[in-house]
Amino acid sequence: MDRLIEAIASVGNPSVVGLDPKPELLPKQLIDRAHADTAKTLDADGSTSELFAWTSSLATEYLRFNLTIIDAIADIVPAVKPQIAMYEALGVNGLLVYTATCRRAHDRGLYVLGDVKRGDIGSTAAAYAKHLSEHELWMEDAVTVNPYLGVDGITPFVDAAKEADADVFALVKTSNPSSDEIQNLTVADGSMVYEHVADLVEEWGVDSIGEHGYSRVGAVVGATHPREGRALRARMPHTFFLIPGYGAQGGTAADVAGMFDGHGSGAIVNSSRGIIASWRRSDRYSEDLGYDEALRVVAECARDSALSMRDDLNAALDR
Amino acid sequence: MDRLIEAIASVGNPSVVGLDPKPELLPKQLIDRAHADTAKTLDADGSTSELFAWTSSLATEYLRFNLTIIDAIADIVPAVKPQIAMYEALGVNGLLVYTATCRRAHDRGLYVLGDVKRGDIGSTAAAYAKHLSEHELWMEDAVTVNPYLGVDGITPFVDAAKEADADVFALVKTSNPSSDEIQNLTVADGSMVYEHVADLVEEWGVDSIGEHGYSRVGAVVGATHPREGRALRARMPHTFFLIPGYGAQGGTAADVAGMFDGHGSGAIVNSSRGIIASWRRSDRYSEDLGYDEALRVVAECARDSALSMRDDLNAALDR
Numbered sequence: 266m267d268r269l270i271e272a273i274a275s276v277g278n279p280s281v282v283g284l285d286p287k288p289e290l291l292p293k294q295l296i297d298r299a300h301a302d303t304a305k306t307l308d309a310d311g312s313t314s315e316l317f318a319w320t321s322s323l324a325t326e327y328l329r330f331n332l333t334i335i336d337a338i339a340d341i342v343p344a345v346k347p348q349i350a351m352y353e354a355l356g357v358n359g360l361l362v363y364t365a366t367c368r369r370a371h372d373r374g375l376y377v378l379g380d381v382k383r384g385d386i387g388s389t390a391a392a393y394a395k396h397l398s399e400h401e402l403w404m405e406d407a408v409t410v411n412p413y414l415g416v417d418g419i420t421p422f423v424d425a426a427k428e429a430d431a432d433v434f435a436l437v438k439t440s441n442p443s444s445d446e447i448q449n450l451t452v453a454d455g456s457m458v459y460e461h462v463a464d465l466v467e468e469w470g471v472d473s474i475g476e477h478g479y480s481r482v483g484a485v486v487g488a489t490h491p492r493e494g495r496a497l498r499a500r501m502p503h504t505f506f507l508i509p510g511y512g513a514q515g516g517t518a519a520d521v522a523g524m525f526d527g528h529g530s531g532a533i534v535n536s537s538r539g540i541i542a543s544w545r546r547s548d549r550y551s552e553d554l555g556y557d558e559a560l561r562v563v564a565e566c567a568r569d570s571a572l573s574m575r576d577d578l579n580a581a582l583d584r
Numbered sequence: 585m586d587r588l589i590e591a592i593a594s595v596g597n598p599s600v601v602g603l604d605p606k607p608e609l610l611p612k613q614l615i616d617r618a619h620a621d622t623a624k625t626l627d628a629d630g631s632t633s634e635l636f637a638w639t640s641s642l643a644t645e646y647l648r649f650n651l652t653i654i655d656a657i658a659d660i661v662p663a664v665k666p667q668i669a670m671y672e673a674l675g676v677n678g679l680l681v682y683t684a685t686c687r688r689a690h691d692r693g694l695y696v697l698g699d700v701k702r703g704d705i706g707s708t709a710a711a712y713a714k715h716l717s718e719h720e721l722w723m724e725d726a727v728t729v730n731p732y733l734g735v736d737g738i739t740p741f742v743d744a745a746k747e748a749d750a751d752v753f754a755l756v757k758t759s760n761p762s763s764d765e766i767q768n769l770t771v772a773d774g775s776m777v778y779e780h781v782a783d784l785v786e787e788w789g790v791d792s793i794g795e796h797g798y799s800r801v802g803a804v805v806g807a808t809h810p811r812e813g814r815a816l817r818a819r820m821p822h823t824f825f826l827i828p829g830y831g832a833q834g835g836t837a838a839d840v841a842g843m844f845d846g847h848g849s850g851a852i853v854n855s856s857r858g859i860i861a862s863w864r865r866s867d868r869y870s871e872d873l874g875y876d877e878a879l880r881v882v883a884e885c886a887r888d889s890a891l892s893m894r895d896d897l898n899a900a901l902d903r
Contacts, residue, residue, distance in 0.1 A: 415762030443734030
């Protein structure tokens with residue numbers, strides 16, 4: 266986890282920008298272009314299906330949108346977190362854009378946290394772990410994983426992370442309302458399932474603790490659970506936290522402050538819509554703008570909101 | 585689940601063939617060709633990386649291997665289960681082969697169960713659920729999902745399944761040794777985590793029960809847990825089971841028989857290596873065979889072992 270911790274320190278910003286494009290998060294100018302390109306493709310080649318033409322055109326606009334945002338924030342944030350589901354929703358074309366997005370972020374010096382939430386057993390987990398050990402294929406520095414299958418599903422990722430100087434983040438307490446259904450079942454000893462998972466995660470990381478005191482096995486802990494997050498911070502002293510749920514999902518800087526350690530380290534906070542769709546709240550944006558002007562507003566708003574988030578977090582952390 | 589149940593009935597075979605290629609499961613003839621193609625690519629274009637050339641060439645051989653197996657078994661099994669991790673391990677090129685594999689299986693009339701074990705929340709789960717609702721993108725009839733995030737992560741898949749006449753299989757009790765770590769934690773009421781998950785899965789399916797009495801939300805229950813599987817069968821009367829772990833992982837026909845209902849329905853048993861790599865146990869195979877001959881042995885052995893598995897299961901089920 267040293268590389269991430271050092272990247273955070275170098276820009277003084279413990280936040281990560283979620284690159285989770287969806288059609289409704291893109292300006293009308295980009296969506297219009299995707300529609301126009303779809304029509305052109307269908308005109309030129311009657312054998313292409315409408316769905317393939319559309320997803321391919323939309324993927325191209327996702328890439329344009331992402332590159333704009335990456336270039337606008339690369340010097341002020343340490344990391345980005347593309348959510349692979351948004352790309353997988355467009356089929357294999359979308360995944361080409363996922364890797365191209367990761368590649369650009371990598372080239373701009375950002376730590377790339379692939380939010381893939383993979384999880385399987387044995388040799389299958391080892392296949393997924395190529396995300397880390399064959400860096401060139403997916404261009405990620407870390408991935409998220411699901412712990413439901415136990416250590417069999419985690420070891421291959423940890424081994425790959427050690428080999429590749431990369432990291433893994435296991436789900437512990439997720440930010441969504443129904444996370445309680447399984448994660449908050451009370452176990453016979455009085456603790457909850459997510460607390461048992463927390464203990465496992467701390468244990469899975471124990472032989473990969475880096476110079477800054479954190480292991481290569483981080484934990485995903487939602488900003489929407491400030492009390493639990495504070496307790497987990499104490500329970501998992503060598504586990505770095507990835508905190509989703511700030512902003513759009515309701516988590517505040519005060520909510521997440523207790524999930525950092527005494528030095529203001531130990532965690533990174535994600536915001537997706539709050540950064541990448543901040544153009545929607547700006548009076549600088551208008552549907553009358555041209556394509557390039559719309560992208561300029563996207564870039565300016567992303568940068569402004571990333572700076573605001575940085576300052577909001579640092580104020581809550583007294584740094 | 586009606587389509588799957590009817591497909592099983594039509595061939596009298598409650599088994600599914602796992603299409604999980606790995607280099608060591610392919611005959612030397614195919615691996616040699618992948619190496620030769622890699623060398624050709626690198627000779628022709630010095631700017632291609634060795635990793636890209638290799639994964640691209642290997643993906644081509646995976647496809648040849650899969651098509652051979654699909655064609656050899658399409659009239660005697662109802663379904664195939666490609667494990668997406670094996671393809672994702674080759675990057676985006678691998679995923680093109682995953683979709684091509686699903687497409688061929690679909691074209692040959694097979695039910696395609698995408699073993700993707702996706703799981704996320706809200707709009708992200710909805711993006712993954714395009715696997716089902718935009719059939720043409722991934723060509724699957726069902727996918728596996730991870731329940732750790734609760735119903736928020738499941739509803740989008742169930743909605744998509746209803747819309748697309750497809751199905752979802754949620755992990756309940758997985759076949760691997762460390763599945764106990766989380767799944768077998770004893771909850772305060774004396775039951776175990778996987779039993780709570782079982783109850784949730786049964787509930788998640790309640791408004792999608794089909795003509796044959798099973799809902800669109802199935803459960804993954806490992807063949808390696810015969811006692812638990814039998815109890816789950818009684819606990820989840822409307823939940824169809826996908827049973828991995830038969831054969832190579834140690835589960836027998838007797839072990840899985842108790843996971844079927846009183847009519848010999850209610851479950852489908854997966855075998856991967858036991859079918860696709862059965863050529864390795866055959867004296868018909870030799871490294872001296874030509875490429876096409878090696879594939880012919882792969883086909884014959886896959887068909888023979890699929891028939892043996894069918895007969896083994898049917899004997900244990902008295903059908």
